[in-house]
Amino acid sequence: MLDVNYRHQEPTRNVTLLSEKDVDQIFRDEFGERWDTYRQAWYSAGAWKNKLDFPLSLEFETNNTCNYRCHMCSFAAPELHPDHWNDVSKGFLSMDLYKRLIDEGSEHGLPAATYGFHCEPLQHPDLHKMVSYARKKNVFDLRVGTNGHYLTKEVSRQLVDAGLTRLEVSLDALDEETFDKVRVGGDFNTVFRNIHDFLEIRNKSGSVFPLLRVSFIKLNVNKHQLEEFMDYWKQYADYFSIQEPIDYVTDGNNMPLSPQLTNNALRFQSKEKPGFQCAKITHRMYIRFNGMALPCGFVQGWDDMYLGDLNEQSASDIWTCDKFNDLRKLHGAARYMDNPTCHNCVLRTEVEELDQYGDQLPTN
Numbered sequence: 001m002l003d004v005n006y007r008h009q010e011p012t013r014n015v016t017l018l019s020e021k022d023v024d025q026i027f028r029d030e031f032g033e034r035w036d037t038y039r040q041a042w043y044s045a046g047a048w049k050n051k052l053d054f055p056l057s058l059e060f061e062t063n064n065t066c067n068y069r070c071h072m073c074s075f076a077a078p079e080l081h082p083d084h085w086n087d088v089s090k091g092f093l094s095m096d097l098y099k100r101l102i103d104e105g106s107e108h109g110l111p112a113a114t115y116g117f118h119c120e121p122l123q124h125p126d127l128h129k130m131v132s133y134a135r136k137k138n139v140f141d142l143r144v145g146t147n148g149h150y151l152t153k154e155v156s157r158q159l160v161d162a163g164l165t166r167l168e169v170s171l172d173a174l175d176e177e178t179f180d181k182v183r184v185g186g187d188f189n190t191v192f193r194n195i196h197d198f199l200e201i202r203n204k205s206g207s208v209f210p211l212l213r214v215s216f217i218k219l220n221v222n223k224h225q226l227e228e229f230m231d232y233w234k235q236y237a238d239y240f241s242i243q244e245p246i247d248y249v250t251d252g253n254n255m256p257l258s259p260q261l262t263n264n265a266l267r268f269q270s271k272e273k274p275g276f277q278c279a280k281i282t283h284r285m286y287i288r289f290n291g292m293a294l295p296c297g298f299v300q301g302w303d304d305m306y307l308g309d310l311n312e313q314s315a316s317d318i319w320t321c322d323k324f325n326d327l328r329k330l331h332g333a334a335r336y337m338d339n340p341t342c343h344n345c346v347l348r349t350e351v352e353e354l355d356q357y358g359d360q361l362p363t364n
Contacts, residue, residue, distance in 0.1 A: 002230055006239065011046055011279045013351040014246070017213070018230075019239035026208060026238075027165070031140050038111040038141065046279035048332050055319055056283040057112035057141070058105055059297065062124040063092045064289050068147050069184040072219060074118060074248045074299045076184070082302045092124055093289040097311060101287065102134050104315050112141035116168075117286060117297045122150035128158035135163035143168060144210075147183065148191040156198040164210040168241065169195055171214050173222050174229045181221045199236060208238075215241040244350035248299065270347040277331045278342065285319060293318045295327055301341035 006019040017023075027035045044050035064083055066075045078084045102113070113134050115121040121144055124130075131142050143166040144159065151169070159167065171191065173179035179188040199212065214237040216222075216229055230240060247270070278296065286294040291311040294302060305327075308318045318324065327339065336342040 001227065002234060002240075009352070011277060012349070014244040014349055016242045016352055017239055018242065020234060021238055023211065023239050026211065027141075030209070034111065034140065042283055045282040048277065048282065051328075052283060053320075054105070054108035054110065054316055055285040056110070057114055057285075058101060058110065058315070059114045059117045059284050059286045060093060060098070060121075060130075061117050061119050061286070061288045062115050062121040062127060062130070063090070063119050064088065065090050065123055066118075066120040066147070067123070067149055068120070068186050070182060071184060071249065072182075072217065072245050072247070076249055080248055080299075082299055086303070088290070091289055092126075093130075093287075095126055095129070097291055098130055099133060101310060101315055102137050102139065105139065106137040108316070110137075110139050112143070113139050114143040114145065116143075116145035118299055119289075120147055120150070122146050122155060128155070128162045128164075131159065131164050132162040141165055142210075145170070145215075147186060148194050149186055151191070151194040151198055153197050153201060156194075156201045159210060160202050160205050160207065166213060167198065167210040168213040168215060170217070171229070171233075172217050172219070174225050174232060178222050178225055182217075182219060196236070211238040213237065213239050213241055215243060217243040217245055219245060242352075244352055246298075246345075246350075247348040272337070273346055273351060275334050276336050276346050276351075277334050278336065278345075281324070281328055281331060285315060295324055296345070298341070298345040301345060304341045 002018055003020050004018055005021060006017070006023045008017040008023075009015070024035070024039065038056065041050065041052070042056055045052050045056070066073075069076050074080045074082075082088075102110070105113075115127060115130065121127050127144070131144070134142055142164050144164055145168040148169040148171070169191070170183075171179070172182045173188070176188040179186065195212070195214075202210065214233045216226060218226065226242070233240070281295045286297050287310060288294065288302075291309050292302070293307040293310050293313075293315070294305050295307060296305065298305070307321060307324055310318065327342075330336065330338055331342070336346050
C-alpha cells in the first residue's frame with residue numbers, strides 16, 4: 001500500500017498517477033514558477049474554464065511501429081491498425097518537421113512534449129536528439145513512454161544527458177508468467193534489467209531527472225498483482241500510473257475484431273458514460289509521424305478526426321481550426337454521443353472505479 005502524497009487524475013478518470021513523493025514539488029524545485037503556471041493552465045483548460053491559444057503539449061508519434069503485440073493494443077494484430085487499412089508505409093518522424101513544430105511551440109511558450117503515442121519511440125534513432133532540441137527551446141516537461149525493451153545502457157545515458165524529465169515504462173506485471181500474457185513479444189528479464197540499469201545511470205549522473213514512472217493497466221489476467229506490483233516498485237520508481245483499458249480488439253458487442261484475438265484479457269463491458277467530457281482536446285495536439293494532425297490518440301478514429309497536414313499548415317492554424325473548435329464545443333456540452341467517433345471511443349474506454357485512493361481531483 002502506498003502512503004500517497006501525490007495524486008493526479010485527468011477528468012476522464014481512466015489514468016491515475018500516484019506517488020509517495022511530492023512530484024509537483026520535485027518539478028517546482030527545478031523549474032520554479034513556470035511549473036505552477038503550466039499545471040494551473042492544464043487543470044483550468046481540462047475543467048473547461050480556460051480556452052488556450054496553443055496546446056500545452058505536443059504528443060508525437062515518432063514512428064508507426066512497435067516490437068510488441070499486446071492484447072489490448074492496436075498493434076495486437078495487423079488488421080487492427082489503421083495504417084494496415086490505409087496501406088501506409090512504416091516510417092519515422094523527420095527531424096525537419098519536428099524542429100519546425102518545436103520552434104513554433106517555443107514561440108508560444110510550449111511547456112510540454114510527449115514522445116510515444118501508439119508506438120515504441122525508442123525505435124527512433126534520433127529520439128535523444130529530439131529531446132535535447134526541445135529542452136534547448138525551453139520545453140521542460142518532456143515525456144517518453146516506452147515498453148523498455150530498447151532501454152539499453154547507452155540509450156539511458158543519452159536520455160539523461162538530453163534532459164528528459166519523465167521516463168514512463170509500461171510493465172503491467174510483476175513476474176514473467178503474467179508479463180508474457182499481457183506484453184506479448186516482450187522479454188520480462190530484459191525490461192527488468194534495463195530499468196534498474198537506467199536508475200543506476202541516472203543516479204550516478206547526480207540528477208533526479210528523468211523521473212521514473214512505471215505503468216500498470218488493469219486487465220483480467222493481471223489485476224490480482226496490482227498491490228504487490230506497487231509494493232515492489234515503490235522502492236525504485238518515482239511514481240505510478242494505474243490505467244484502465246481502452247478496448248481496441250472488440251466491437252461494440254464485445255466480439256473480436258480480429259480472428260486472432262479474444263477479449264479475455266479485458267475486464268469491462270461497453271457502456272455509456274453520462275456527463276463524459278474528453279479533456280485531452282483542451283490542451284493537447286497529437287501528431288503522427290507523417291505530419292497528420294489529430295485531436296486525440298484514438299486509433300479507430302484517425303480517418304474521421306483528421307485535422308490537417310502539419311507539413312503544410314502551422315500547429316497554431318490547426319489548433320484554432322473550425323473542426324477542432326467544434327469538437328471542443330461538443331465535449332464542453334457533454335455531448336460526446338453526437339460525434340460517432342467520440343461515441344465509439346467512450347464506449348470502449350473504461351473509467352476508474354472508486355478505490356482506496358479516493359477520487360479527489362486537483363482543485364488548483
